[in-house]
Amino acid sequence: MTLIVHLTIVRYIRSDTNRKHDLVDVIFLVISAIISGAEGWQNIETFGDNKFSWLSNHRAFENGIPRRHTIARILRSIVAETLLEALLNWVNDQRTINGKPIIAFDGKVLRGGVVDQILALYVAVPSVLPN
Template sequence: MDLIISAVLSGCEGWKDIEVFGHSKLPWLRQFRAFKHGIPTRHSIARILKTVETDSLVLALFSWVNEQRSQSGRPIIAFDGKTLRGASKKREDNLHLVSAFDCESGLTLYQRTVENKSNEIPAVRAVLDVVDISYSM
């Protein structure tokens, strides 16, 4: 998972990208894991990802991001809803997201999908259960 998370955070978008990233960053990655059999193939990476429960991974990632934020000062947190056009072949099935964004650090603190654009307010309430907005504006 160290390889996959590092690769995705570095902009990799597919299994082959993750594999190529791993080969190019192997000495750095070995600081965290042995990789005694080298970098897994893209097929192995795909099998690993199919076993991961998406919601748990997203929650763990955003919890880590929240821990990294500086609690000094009063960071400004923006909540925003967006519709991702082109994420679906059917026009009515576009993906709707609500995000919490730390304006100071440029980090997305949390993000979740919503059924449709009219459900953003309840989604923001759910985001508030995850994002620590103490001392924020």
């Protein structure tokens, strides 16, 4: 299964009011931006604006690219365990498909991810490696 299919299990705690952006669209944007070197909400928004045509080849982005404050608000509302489960399931699929038993992780702390003593947002980028 693709990463996007795995991301559909992610849940978030957010009111239905003013819900404009699809959760999977936002997570896909954030992962793509971080893998491309984005550091912080502004960089993620800029990446989305600059790469909109590429992003929209993979996801609908019906209401365009969300602004940085919206991205941050959506990510803060994610149930972390469900995102972790989705990413681990995807990594295990990749590992199994490619027959590579080692998984390497590169981690980052997003700048601007700390709000009022709430823990920072950490992102781990997994890759499968040969023995």
